[in-house]
Amino acid sequence: MINEPFDRPSLTIGPDEWAMQVIFKGLPELLPRVAMEDRTVIITSVNEAWAQPGSLLDLYLDSFRNGVDIAHLLNHLLVVALDARGFERCKAVHPHCYFLNATSVDMSSAKPFMSPDYLELVWTKLTFQQRVLELGYNFLFTNNRWSMDQDCDMVWFRNPFRHFPVYADMSCSSDDFKPSRAPLDNPLNTGLYYMKSTNRTIQMMRYWRAARERFPGQHDQAVFVNIRHELVSKLQVKIEPLETVYFGGFCEYHDDPEKVCTIHACCCIGLDTKVHDLKDVAADWKNYTSLTPEQRQKGGFKWSYPTRCRNSIGWRRP
Numbered sequence: 001m002i003n004e005p006f007d008r009p010s011l012t013i014g015p016d017e018w019a020m021q022v023i024f025k026g027l028p029e030l031l032p033r034v035a036m037e038d039r040t041v042i043i044t045s046v047n048e049a050w051a052q053p054g055s056l057l058d059l060y061l062d063s064f065r066n067g068v069d070i071a072h073l074l075n076h077l078l079v080v081a082l083d084a085r086g087f088e089r090c091k092a093v094h095p096h097c098y099f100l101n102a103t104s105v106d107m108s109s110a111k112p113f114m115s116p117d118y119l120e121l122v123w124t125k126l127t128f129q130q131r132v133l134e135l136g137y138n139f140l141f142t143n144n145r146w147s148m149d150q151d152c153d154m155v156w157f158r159n160p161f162r163h164f165p166v167y168a169d170m171s172c173s174s175d176d177f178k179p180s181r182a183p184l185d186n187p188l189n190t191g192l193y194y195m196k197s198t199n200r201t202i203q204m205m206r207y208w209r210a211a212r213e214r215f216p217g218q219h220d221q222a223v224f225v226n227i228r229h230e231l232v233s234k235l236q237v238k239i240e241p242l243e244t245v246y247f248g249g250f251c252e253y254h255d256d257p258e259k260v261c262t263i264h265a266c267c268c269i270g271l272d273t274k275v276h277d278l279k280d281v282a283a284d285w286k287n288y289t290s291l292t293p294e295q296r297q298k299g300g301f302k303w304s305y306p307t308r309c310r311n312s313i314g315w316r317r318p
Helices: 017-023 027-034 056-066 069-076 084-094 117-136 199-214 221-234 273-287 293-297 307-312
Strands: 040-046 079-080 097-099 138-142 153-156 168-175 189-197 237-241 245-251 262-264
Touching: 017 245, 027 079, 027 117, 040 056, 040 069, 040 084, 040 117, 056 069, 056 084, 056 273, 069 079, 069 084, 079 084, 084 097, 084 168, 117 199, 117 221, 117 262, 153 273, 168 293, 189 221, 189 245, 199 221, 273 307
Parallel strands: 040 079, 040 138, 079 097, 168 237, 245 262
Antiparallel strands: 138 189, 153 262, 168 189
């Protein structure tokens, strides 16, 4: 839970590797305690505001407990805290917390979307993910892009891992999925993605981070979308979009509670806005799961419309 003391490694380690270990000290000792048998960890992040009682972190953790046989996955969830108070709150409610003390930015409050502070954090988190892969761990990362007041902005209902293609190096959520499209033609959203630890994915992360210089002032998702074809053609990375019937979001979701695994508060700006609409979704799920099998078979289920979130960005169907 608390980052462990760090001893300098052998001098045979190169400068880049040494820098990584200094930045993310304690991570090699923490990951084995969190990982599943196949060396997979679930990762999300919080700051003080998101970790407050009744805010996004509580909604996120409660959804595991109220989902279908997924409470055990909390044992494999690593919550990355972006500030000291978020770290303290995390430790009060969850056993596996890591303080990402790797930037000079004060992350205790929201940062405007695309501000310099926002960009520093999202690229630092990508470096963190690279380190997880280099240590030999697969990860499922949940995150968002619309502004810096959002990260663990998701609720879980079922085990998502059975829906990740076994042949893919990276499985990535989509804002508007159509199976008739070529995989990379679906609008990819790095709000949720699963990556295996392979030589290809480690090289992919390095390539992705290096591409930042070619697209100055852009966040990681925008750069990823711009280079996705290069990742496939140059590195032979296999990238697959995820169907929104299983991995929905406020950009696109389906009223099918028998299939849904997660719903993400994307297409949304504002902490209070996200909390409000995600609470509605969580209440819908509790109402549905309290029904008898006969009542469920009657159909007619609909999620509460995410009015506040969609209004926050002037959402219109693509």
